[in-house]
Amino acid sequence: MAEDVLKTGTTTIGIRYKDGVVLATDQRATMGNIIAHSNVQKLYQLSDNLGMTIAGVVGDAQLMVRYMQSEIALYEMKKGAPMSVNAAATYVANAIRQGFYLGLIVGGYDKTGGHVFSIDGAGGYIEDNFMSVGSGSVFALGALQAAYKEDMSKDEAVDVAVTALNSAVKRDSASGDGMLVAYIDADGYHDVPNEEIRTRLASQGYKYPN
Incomplete structure (x- = not known):
């Protein structure tokens, strides 16, 4: 792939907690060794009960988001019910085999509870309690492994x-420039306000990545 293709670089995270799931990403996009943008959307609401994070080529990511939002809306119109998280992950896994250069996390809440799936570029998808995808994932996974508990609250x-x-943003040059966080529970999809993210970081002795 040419180095001048706009990529999200990236660290994306999915966590299942007691009553739902949390999705989180940084906001940096790179072009080769250059930081191209510092306010990139990598976390998307797909429906009232589903969200997705993206890592990879920006154009492919935006196309995948539009495709999934359309497919989910059509499904819900036909079935009269929300799409399950497993079904959404299956749709994404099938679509990504068409040549999308992406790594994705699909998370959401359905009648069986909260679920998070990672989907790779070959269409493989795996459910787990926590996961990280992207260039900074090796650093994020260590922190997730150390802190994760199955019975965590939303705040935890x-x-x-x-x-x-x-x-991840402290160690990976392709990650940084802000954070996006959302949680999904029985009441739907909720964005965590930026000011709350800053406060949470400060309470742990960290600075917000700019």
Whole structure:
């Protein structure tokens, strides 16, 4: 792949907690060795009960988001019910085999509870309690492994997510420039306000990545 293709570089995170899931990403995009953008959307709401994080080529990511939002809306119109998290992950896994240069996390809440899936560029998808995808994932996974508990509350899961992101942006040059965090529970999809993210980082002795 040519070095001048705009990529999200990236650290993306998915965590399942007691009553839902947390999704989190940084906001940096790179072009080769250059930081091209510092306010990139890598966390998307797909529906009231589903979200997705993206790592990879920006154009492919935006196309995948539009495709999934359309497919989910059509599914819900036909079925009269929300799409399950497993079904959404299957849709993404099938679509990504068409040549998308992406690594994705799909998370959400359905009648069986919260679920997070990682999907690779070959269409393989795996469910787990926590995961990280992208260039900074090796650093984030260490923090996730150390702090994760199955019975975590939402607040604990958000704290773990921002701590893991912070570990990655401090070490990975392709990650940084802000954080996006959301949680999904029985009441739907919720963005965590930026000011709350800053406060959580400060309470742990960390600075917000700019």
